[in-house]
Amino acid sequence: MTCLPAKTEKSLGLVIDLDTCVGCQACVTSCKEWNTGGHMAPLTDQNPYGGTADGVWFNRVHTYEHEVDGASRTVHFPRSCLHCETPACVTVCPTGASYKRTSDGIVLVDEDKCIGCKLCSWACPYGAREFDVDVGVMKKCTLCVDRIYNENLKEEDRVPACVAACPSGARHFGDLGDATSPVSQLVAARGGTALMPELGYAPTNRYLPPRANTGRGPKVAAPALESVGDAGGFFGWVDRVLSR
Amino acid sequence: MHPAYSVIVFTTATGAGYGLLALLGLLAATGATPPSLVPGLVSFGLAFALIGGGLLSSTGHLGRPERAWRAFSQWRSSWLSREGVAAVVTFVPAGLLALGWAVMGRSGAWIAICGLLAAACAVVTVCSTAMIYASLKPIAQWHSRFTLPSYLLFAATSGLVLLNALMQVFGRPSVPWLAAALVFTALAWVLKVAVWRHNDALGMPATLNSATGLKGGTVRSVEWPHTEDNYLLKEMGYRVARKHAARLRLIAVILAFALPGALLVIALLLRGGPAAAFVSVLAAASQLAGLMVERWLFFAEAKHTVTLYYGRD
């Protein structure tokens, strides 16, 4: 059913810390590695060793320069499905392949129903859905449904692959519908934001903005070198001889 | 947006087909034209060929066309599904009408009802097609108050121009229908130019600031996640036609509006006969070709918010 649930029991999602993300792409490769054998498998690649490699990825890390009042910083920005509360990607789907789960709010595609009309990818403002030209169906982030409830995994591993892989602790997973959950408290403490709120999709994922510049760091540009005066004495004589 | 040939043919051909079908329905319902076999069959045949060909072509861009039947299921939320359902439902009154009015030469109450139903279903189908695009918020050029009236007007116009061509070919020229085709062609021209002007002043519905959650100042893309074009850039970041937009717009205006308009004026002056029939058919062919170019631009000039992430706008 592509009608949206009026309310979901949980709102599982990610909180991504743009302050600590170092752009190492570990989450990107870890996501691909897990998911190419997971729920939406395979994530096919076209011409992977040729000059025009292309393929399905659920998570992509961009790099931006954010400049405010003449001070700029580099921000690494992981982009993936935000598991929106009111996602048009689901409602536009003609087949019922796309759906939002009432139990945890995860947005999924049923690969056996998808006709590959691509309309959902047009309806997603965030570019979170990628078409698999090999299989002929749409693919997207599953929030690792096949990990987070997987009793074959150790308790601490029951998080999305990207969260498990992040070496700088920039990715957090939890219930954003519960105001007392650690992720919700983190969002409240750090002023986490939703992306493109003006489009009305009500994303679940939150992004924590980089912390304000403390001014304690060294200035980027060192002071200019001073011109060397006449030293006098023996070294002054050496200087004069060598300068001739 | 990437202009897929299948979708260009789908929207243009079904638009003209449903336009023609709606007009045939009205003609039958009002009893304005007495039924007759050959003209009736050819007219319905043309309308059904355009509709059927367009619908078939639309399955050409599916990844799994063999599952297309599933698309009838989600009419509660999806305009694409509604479009599919409306398209199939339309065939019922339209088929009965073709059978009763054109083949069996009947007239009367049930023909009138079938005619009105066929016309209404055709209008609903064209509206649904338009809403597939008009409902997409990430694309400002489509999520616009102009999209629905444009689709309706272009369908009516191409239907009228086709109807006039059929009437001329079968030696039953009608000045009011010819005049209507001419007036609608002029109206469509005016609307298209207004839409282009409106779109040229449109910005993105979001900014890179709001897309990344980085407040204030400027955000500049310095590195992409990948070096080659991916699905997003191929599908949503298509830019080829934008480069030639001015020239393509001129071609669309000439083929879809100016040339058919001139040819219809000539047909009006000729008052029937083989020459009038010839220019009328030429007008219809030219208009369909022009509307394809117009539709190509409708897709190619539409900008999706995902391109913000790639530093394009």
Ligand code: SF4
């Ligand atoms: S981010 Fe895109 S794909 Fe994910 S739920 Fe929102 S609209 Fe759908």
Ligand code: SF4
């Ligand atoms: S591509 Fe598949 S999931 Fe997306 S709208 Fe079409 S049928 Fe639904």
